[in-house]
Amino acid sequence: MRIIILGDTHSLDPALHETLLARLRRDGHRVYRRDFGCDPSGPVVAEGIHLAILDCTDLSAGRAASLCYSLRQDAAAMLLLIGVFEGSGVRAQLLEAGGRLLPE
Numbered sequence: 367m368r369i370i371i372l373g374d375t376h377s378l379d380p381a382l383h384e385t386l387l388a389r390l391r392r393d394g395h396r397v398y399r400r401d402f403g404c405d406p407s408g409p410v411v412a413e414g415i416h417l418a419i420l421d422c423t424d425l426s427a428g429r430a431a432s433l434c435y436s437l438r439q440d441a442a443a444m445l446l447l448i449g450v451f452e453g454s455g456v457r458a459q460l461l462e463a464g465g466r467l468l469p470e
Contacts, residue, residue, distance in 0.1 A: 373421025407440040422449035427456040434463035
């Protein structure tokens, strides 16, 4: 499986980030990492990504939803959003945009 991690997970918890990457790679997955500075749909489409993990910790709900809409239009990857999602309206907006939320 090809997996991309989008966002700044490394600076939030470097040990967890490195452990996650090592474990996924050991299990045979191809894992990529990108910051939000670039258009994420480019690498997702180019690499044929199956799972996109978006660290939404530092993103507004609108920016996270925009990324989800963009990725859903350009790729068939499953989107897993990680962060704190305040209120049912924000959760609904992100789910409608195609994301799956952690924690729920």
